[in-house]
Amino acid sequence: MVDETLMLEFTKGSREAFTELFARYRGPIYGFFRRRLNDAGRAEELAQETFIGVLRAAKRYEPRSTFRTYLYSIALNILMAERRKASRREENKTEMGNPASRQVESDPDSGLWVRRAIEQLDADHREILLLREYEQLGYEEIAGLLKLPVNTVRSRLFRARMSLKEFLLLPRPDVNSNVSLTDLGNER
Amino acid sequence: MSTKLHEFHPEEVMAFLDGELPSERASVVGAHITQCLECAAVASELRKVSRDMAAWLIDEAPQTLDENVAAQLQSVLENQRSKRQRISFPRTIAILQIWFSRPYIWSAACLLIVALIVAKVFSPHLMSPPAHSAPSLDSSKIAPMDSQYNALPNSGAGRSEGGGRARSLPRQEAKSAYTRKSRVGATLGKIEGTEPVERSPMIARTAELKLIVEKLDLARAAMDQILAQHRGYIGQLSRSADDGSAQALTAVLRVPASQVESCLDALKKLGRVTAESQTGEEVTQEYVDLRARLNNARATEQRLLDVLRNRTGKVSEVLEVEEEIARVREEIERMDAERKNLEKRVEFATVKLSLTQEHKEQLHLTPPSAGTQIHNAVVEGYRDVAEAALDLVIFVLHYGPTLLLWAALLFFPARFAWRKLRSAAAGSHA
Numbered sequence: 001m002v003d004e005t006l007m008l009e010f011t012k013g014s015r016e017a018f019t020e021l022f023a024r025y026r027g028p029i030y031g032f033f034r035r036r037l038n039d040a041g042r043a044e045e046l047a048q049e050t051f052i053g054v055l056r057a058a059k060r061y062e063p064r065s066t067f068r069t070y071l072y073s074i075a076l077n078i079l080m081a082e083r084r085k086a087s088r089r090e091e092n093k094t095e096m097g098n099p100a101s102r103q104v105e106s107d108p109d110s111g112l113w114v115r116r117a118i119e120q121l122d123a124d125h126r127e128i129l130l131l132r133e134y135e136q137l138g139y140e141e142i143a144g145l146l147k148l149p150v151n152t153v154r155s156r157l158f159r160a161r162m163s164l165k166e167f168l169l170l171p172r173p174d175v176n177s178n179v180s181l182t183d184l185g186n187e188r
Numbered sequence: 189m190s191t192k193l194h195e196f197h198p199e200e201v202m203a204f205l206d207g208e209l210p211s212e213r214a215s216v217v218g219a220h221i222t223q224c225l226e227c228a229a230v231a232s233e234l235r236k237v238s239r240d241m242a243a244w245l246i247d248e249a250p251q252t253l254d255e256n257v258a259a260q261l262q263s264v265l266e267n268q269r270s271k272r273q274r275i276s277f278p279r280t281i282a283i284l285q286i287w288f289s290r291p292y293i294w295s296a297a298c299l300l301i302v303a304l305i306v307a308k309v310f311s312p313h314l315m316s317p318p319a320h321s322a323p324s325l326d327s328s329k330i331a332p333m334d335s336q337y338n339a340l341p342n343s344g345a346g347r348s349e350g351g352g353r354a355r356s357l358p359r360q361e362a363k364s365a366y367t368r369k370s371r372v373g374a375t376l377g378k379i380e381g382t383e384p385v386e387r388s389p390m391i392a393r394t395a396e397l398k399l400i401v402e403k404l405d406l407a408r409a410a411m412d413q414i415l416a417q418h419r420g421y422i423g424q425l426s427r428s429a430d431d432g433s434a435q436a437l438t439a440v441l442r443v444p445a446s447q448v449e450s451c452l453d454a455l456k457k458l459g460r461v462t463a464e465s466q467t468g469e470e471v472t473q474e475y476v477d478l479r480a481r482l483n484n485a486r487a488t489e490q491r492l493l494d495v496l497r498n499r500t501g502k503v504s505e506v507l508e509v510e511e512e513i514a515r516v517r518e519e520i521e522r523m524d525a526e527r528k529n530l531e532k533r534v535e536f537a538t539v540k541l542s543l544t545q546e547h548k549e550q551l552h553l554t555p556p557s558a559g560t561q562i563h564n565a566v567v568e569g570y571r572d573v574a575e576a577a578l579d580l581v582i583f584v585l586h587y588g589p590t591l592l593l594w595a596a597l598l599f600f601p602a603r604f605a606w607r608k609l610r611s612a613a614a615g616s617h618a
Contacts, residue, residue, distance in 0.1 A: 005301045013268060018261055022254075032248035044253050051257045055264045094489050111244040118241075132206070133241045154208075158199045166239050 011034035052074045117167035125160035391468045393537035401459035404545040414454045418447040441539040448537040482523045
């Protein structure tokens with residue numbers, strides 16, 4: 001059963017429909033926040049908020065777009081609110097760039113290296129790249145979420161990938177060092 | 189990579205790899221990539237970027253996420269269930285539809301409606317409040333207003349007419365005046381501090397009577413006696429006595445409402461009745477409203493006086509309060525006068541009396557002299573000539589312009605027609 005049908009079933013009171021939707025998207029939504037926030041606990045909370053938002057807005061749901069777009073739009077709004085709150089608190093300069101707190105990853109070196117490279121991108125480019133590569137959203141879905149023209153999304157995505165390619169081509173320093181990719185780029 | 193030599197932009201290569209191109213375009217681009225080294229290099233770079241990015245793996249979503257969301261889901265579903273139980277509108281409609289589809293339900297409803305209608309028709313006293321009976325005019329229930337007016341302190345002898353008492357009477361005494369027992373004020377119901385009185389509507393009676401009498405002077409004197417006996421008075425009187433026509437007298441009499449019937453009976457005996465009519469206008473509501481407005485105005489006046497007494501503001505504010513007090517007092521006086529007028533109209537009925545003396549032509553036995561007759565003839569002849577000349581002038585002035593206009597419009601057609609006739613006549617004779 002497609003996502004939209006499951007959501008409509010849930011609006012009629014089907015617990016199983018929502019359970020199925022949750023099972024499909026718990027990982028991607030958690031990953032959405034996990035890749036953008038430094039704090040795993042906070043990422044879990046925001047993922048929970050996303051699904052709670054879906055629960056509460058179920059009565060008003062209309063399948064005007066794909067359920068995935070609908071879900072990620074809720075997640076993106078929550079993320080934006082979190083960023084505004086964080087900027088007011090001035091907890092971290094960037095969410096992703098705190099070398100002091102390292103996350104445990106399956107391949108810590110590669111993952112961290114990629115993460116630091118992505119961090120160097122412009123915020124707009126980075127978001128589009130993440131939505132494409134990790135959330136697997138289409139160009140039109142990304143355009144709808146970020147309220148951009150499709151051509152803009154495509155050109156920014158291309159530039160983001162090319163820039164990331166350049167960053168990833170740089171020699172990897174010791175991951176425990178504080179040398180930034182920018183410095184490496186200047187040396188190069 | 190130079191786009192000048194390639195018809196495919198590198199972004200298109202990226203879109204091809206992402207599966208974002210339309211199928212026709214995708215096949216073209218895909219074929220090109222296999223043949224173009226530069227585009228193939230771009231594609232390779234893009235794929236490598238994607239592979240590198242895929243190396244960034246994250247941990248699994250924690251179990252607590254599942255538990256928390258499940259708890260929220262349970263809560264939301266319970267809320268939905270409780271709402272459905274409270275307001276199951278479609279279900280309620282369905283139940284009602286089932287009920288009203290049964291014949292015995294309709295039969296019972298029809299029987300109930302019929303029973304209500306029968307009860308309404310045949311037992312009206314059970315459904316409606318008791319009707320008030322109209323008071324009789326000659327009843328003694330409506331006491332004269334003398335006692336009310338005379339009982340007031342500083343009221344002077346007799347009745348007082350018009351406004352001004354509100355200004356001269358202290359407020360506490362005026363308040364006590366309104367609380368005195370009054371038969372006319374009985375329509376207000378029980379007044380605080382007095383015994384409960386019977387409610388009765390206030391009716392302003394008017395009667396009209398036309399009589400033909402033998403001798404008008406005698407009838408006039410009798411009318412005065414009747415009025416004195418019934419404690420009435422003449423409101424207005426006029427008399428006419430033209431030569432050669434009957435003498436007539438028209439009077440507007442004011443008679444206590446309790447005496448009007450006996451007064452009319454007495455007046456009818458003065459001559460032959462040619463017309464009679466009586467009307468009764470109920471002014472109860474008007475009176476009650478007026479009293480209420482008057483009381484409100486008096487309360488307002490008192491509040492303003494209190495404000496003035498305790499004044500602490502500027503002079504301009506004091507002046508404003510004084511102006512308002514003057515306005516309210518003027519209103520009170522107007523309403524008080526209106527109230528008294530209403531009371532007077534109820535207390536005293538109005539009788540419009542018209543007396544006409546029988547007219548008898550005088551017999552002239554001695555004819556006028558010849559000289560008088562000639563004189564009268566000359567005068568009448570001159571008068572007739574003058575009147576005829578004046579009529580002629582008036583006719584010309586009145587119709588002349590219209591006649592001229594029509595003459596101007598019809599002149600040329602008429603002349604043309606006349607010439608045609610003449611020429612036709614001349615031709616036939618020839």
